[in-house]
Amino acid sequence: MRYVIKLPNANNHLINISLHVDNIDTDELELQLPAWRPGRYEIGNFAKNIQSFKVKDSGNRIVEFIKITKDKWKINTLNLSSIIVEYDFYAYELNAGSCYFTNDQLYINGIQCFLYNAHKLHQKHIIELNIPVGYKIACSLMQEGNLLYANDFHELVDSPLIASATLHHREYQVGNTKFHIWVQGDIDLDWERVINDFKRFSTYQIKIMGTLPVKEFCFLVQAPNQVAYHGVEHLANTVLYFGPAANIMEEKYYTEFLGLASHELFHSWNIKAIRPVEWFPYNYEKENYSRLGYVAEGVTTYLGDKFLYSSGVFNTEQYLKELNSRLQSHIDNFGRFYMPVTRASMDTWLDGYVLGVPHRKTSIYTEGALITLMLDLMIMKNSGYANSIESVMKSMYENYALKNKGYSEEDYMNECEIAATVSLKSFFDTYVYGADSYEFELTKMFEWIGLKMVYTNSKNPLERFGIKSIKKSDGYYVLMVAPDSPAEKAGISQKDILKLKDEHASLSEEDFNALVEKNDHTLELRLNLNEDQFKQLTLQKHSSTEYYRKVKLELLNDISSEQKEFFENWSRVKLLEEIN
Numbered sequence: 001m002r003y004v005i006k007l008p009n010a011n012n013h014l015i016n017i018s019l020h021v022d023n024i025d026t027d028e029l030e031l032q033l034p035a036w037r038p039g040r041y042e043i044g045n046f047a048k049n050i051q052s053f054k055v056k057d058s059g060n061r062i063v064e065f066i067k068i069t070k071d072k073w074k075i076n077t078l079n080l081s082s083i084i085v086e087y088d089f090y091a092y093e094l095n096a097g098s099c100y101f102t103n104d105q106l107y108i109n110g111i112q113c114f115l116y117n118a119h120k121l122h123q124k125h126i127i128e129l130n131i132p133v134g135y136k137i138a139c140s141l142m143q144e145g146n147l148l149y150a151n152d153f154h155e156l157v158d159s160p161l162i163a164s165a166t167l168h169h170r171e172y173q174v175g176n177t178k179f180h181i182w183v184q185g186d187i188d189l190d191w192e193r194v195i196n197d198f199k200r201f202s203t204y205q206i207k208i209m210g211t212l213p214v215k216e217f218c219f220l221v222q223a224p225n226q227v228a229y230h231g232v233e234h235l236a237n238t239v240l241y242f243g244p245a246a247n248i249m250e251e252k253y254y255t256e257f258l259g260l261a262s263h264e265l266f267h268s269w270n271i272k273a274i275r276p277v278e279w280f281p282y283n284y285e286k287e288n289y290s291r292l293g294y295v296a297e298g299v300t301t302y303l304g305d306k307f308l309y310s311s312g313v314f315n316t317e318q319y320l321k322e323l324n325s326r327l328q329s330h331i332d333n334f335g336r337f338y339m340p341v342t343r344a345s346m347d348t349w350l351d352g353y354v355l356g357v358p359h360r361k362t363s364i365y366t367e368g369a370l371i372t373l374m375l376d377l378m379i380m381k382n383s384g385y386a387n388s389i390e391s392v393m394k395s396m397y398e399n400y401a402l403k404n405k406g407y408s409e410e411d412y413m414n415e416c417e418i419a420a421t422v423s424l425k426s427f428f429d430t431y432v433y434g435a436d437s438y439e440f441e442l443t444k445m446f447e448w449i450g451l452k453m454v455y456t457n458s459k460n461p462l463e464r465f466g467i468k469s470i471k472k473s474d475g476y477y478v479l480m481v482a483p484d485s486p487a488e489k490a491g492i493s494q495k496d497i498l499k500l501k502d503e504h505a506s507l508s509e510e511d512f513n514a515l516v517e518k519n520d521h522t523l524e525l526r527l528n529l530n531e532d533q534f535k536q537l538t539l540q541k542h543s544s545t546e547y548y549r550k551v552k553l554e555l556l557n558d559i560s561s562e563q564k565e566f567f568e569n570w571s572r573v574k575l576l577e578e579i580n
């Protein structure tokens, strides 16, 4: 299979693709466009971007075809040994998993735009790029001039590419592994610092896992001028869509950038190599259900941040800030009482990437990370610090990935139990397969390492009455209303738009809070019914009942030597000295 890419007109954003199919030995040929992309477990409907689909034979004669599903074409290949399928693909969406073609760059995620023959996935697949002179190509595939070679379709669509005249490029080496950082965007990076930090977390991850699954790894960074935060994992590369480009070195953005990069690198092991058996191999045609999304994303979310801490890129304060934000998302979400992470892993296909209806679902990232944290601490405690979730991942890498097989739900629990040296069945039954509240367990386990969860009232008056919202120019857009809160009782719902009374609009949060307390815990609001019509609402709460409280981890004042020892073993301070 050979995909010839032409770029006739950047202004219409249509990538012209000619797929050359040779050695046809059947009377009919079915070609499929992937319906989803690994990394985002929902149907993507990429075929909606295809225009002017044509099929010709080697003599340029038209060949008949019909469409048999929303993304599958059946072609009449009677007496034909080769055909050319030509189509235009509309590419004007920029994120970490999209296609984007403008006068500045060509960016292809082949999973969106390359047709495949399900019976010939294991053939070599070649891309021929017809791109402007002077363009550089960033891609982890083997390159020869403008030709890119993939060993099979899986590798082809696991290898996004950026081609442009303005790509920035740096390299670094960790042992035998070479890393590339390619950036497309108007960046102003402190490269020395970036390379130093990337090298630290890469070194640490490789040290923990033994070897990276590939010899060379590419970070492909799309840095737009606006705020952006999105990453997509692949075996030999990752795309980080991160901005604003000009501000990446600002502390707030830079820590997020490092967090994203460390997370995505660990996915090279956990998800691309260590893969749930249901995704081994991927079936691109339809939903691939697995209850293990919480391992794929939860362990990666937990370890991605923790690796930055253990490798000395983050200090304790920076790391605890990340943990705090996971804890906050956890306690803010009332869906945690209804949906276990194993079910949330299935439901990404349903509503995993949208806000969703109120209090229905949980996040495989947030809940998965906190469950992993608890497993990590239990494994460490019961094994006398000999094992951890890191050693579980290493063992999974050796026992499954390197033996070329996927792992099951039982395999994961089994590996955790071997590391913990005790049964974890009741933990899994209660908190992984069940949705029982685990705040009590979490509080207890944080104490093992000398940390406590400290709760304070929200400084945001709306939150104190049960309203989670985002402020926009025309009012407060309601995201969530806490169950049984004064806000719910007043009839406020998700997606409502609220306004403060004019005299309150200019108050600082502090002054507004003081006013609310002075007025016996009442909050006056206007609900926007339509256009300029408003309904006056007065919310009243019991003085001691608070909603959307803030949670923060703090070190215990009187930390014991056992707690200190556990904290140091968990945070890997000793290992850090070893790296330095």
Ligand SMILES: [Zn+2]
Pocket (backbone or CB within 6 Å): 233, 263, 267, 296, 297, 300
């Ligand atoms: Zn991830």
